[in-house]
Amino acid sequence: MMADRNRVLLLGGTGRTGLRVLEQLLQRGVAVRAIVRARARLPEQLLAAPGLTIVEADLLTLGEEALRAQVRGCAAVISCLGHTISLKGIFGPPHDLVTAATGRLCAAIRSAQPDRPVRFILMSSVSVNHPGVPEPRRSGLDSLVLRLLRAMVPPARDNQRAADYLHRVVGTHDPHVEWVVVRPDTLLTGEPSPYVLHETIASSLFKPDSSNMANVAGLMCDLVSCDETWHAWAGKLPVIVNARPRSPEAAGTERQ
Template sequence: MKVFVAGATGATGCLLATRLHAAGHLLNVVVRSVERLPEALREDAQVQVAEAALLDLSDAELVQQVRGCDAVALCLGHNLSLKGIYGQPRRLVTEATRRLCAAIRVHSPNRPVKFLLMNTTGNRNRDLAEPIPLAQHCVIGLLRLILPPHPDNEQAADYLRVQVGQRDVIEWVAVRPDGLIDAAEVSAYTLHPSPTRSAIFDAGKTSRINVADFMARLIEDAELWEHWKGQMPVIYNEEV
């Protein structure tokens, strides 16, 4: 399969790109710094690398990046710094989602293209009217005001839910990990249609390598994709 990965030098995107590369998939990646890519990806002719900020690419360049791709994985996020949180672009994930979907549609693919968005349990799936406690509702409302990345994540998922929907040349899944942690190996994890605990007051843990494994399995496994497409699955590390 041919997969476009955005955010391939990020903590989770790098793990996803490495996992897909090891499985023999063709990759297109856009990265700010080629030197931050793992050596195995930099030196493989099967990996097409563009060095740029994704949103700096023209519409025509994005169309070329996704040409022939069976899946597009968006693992972008805001850096945890003052500039990353409060600087431009404020709608990095939303704009990347919108523009990549537009680029996919230009090709009028004869079979659906999979679009995978890495999101967060702090974002509700409004298709399921997920209930949240009043206290958590208040905290999230505050986060929308003071932390621009939070509404960015919400709006990106809402674009897929509302603008792409369930009848399109694009099929989508928004993966929602909880508190992200690092781990050396894939471990047991559980998947749920909605959060089973409070993202604010009782957050679980999700290793980045488990997120990468689940996203790769969604790309590779048709049955798993059929189960979760058009949904926002929540992933937690299995508690020992």
């Protein structure tokens, strides 16, 4: 089936960043199919937006054929899933929300046999290491703290496993799925602003950068609609941080 270059399947669209992605996609005239647990969590003025199809379902138990039907015809899948920040959300099931959803969606894309690769865009975190690539700015102390976090806090482990899955299992030669893992630092509200993309971690856990959610959403939308941006980052894990005003040492690519 021919994928509509202007249609995206969105997961986590009721979340803080996911909602910004949803708004920006609709503003750009992209049709969005959003799988949500509860449509009431979306702002009322969005519910009737032309171009938005809401599917109320549990992503992890949705049948394979039903999931394949949601993927069919979409040129991209964006996941902004995250564990709810509460004791139950962090330590309760599903511990593997992001990894399981990533695996299910990639399997659904493959079995839908799209005529060209579907772009899978995963929201992740700077706590995630680039599998198979050294992170020269990750200190020994940072690595130790992250290892402990992954051992004790399921969402930290889940985010790393989802990135590992894309890198190691899907890889970069899959005829049906291509991917980018977007790694923001501390998420902030705020307007779109200039930002910098780095190939690897740019700062310490103990001196974090910040990433406006509006910028993360803007990058994810560009990855859908701009081939140049896609080809620059496909198969990679860009770190996105707000540009520091007049920072002479900013080494990455600054974008508005």
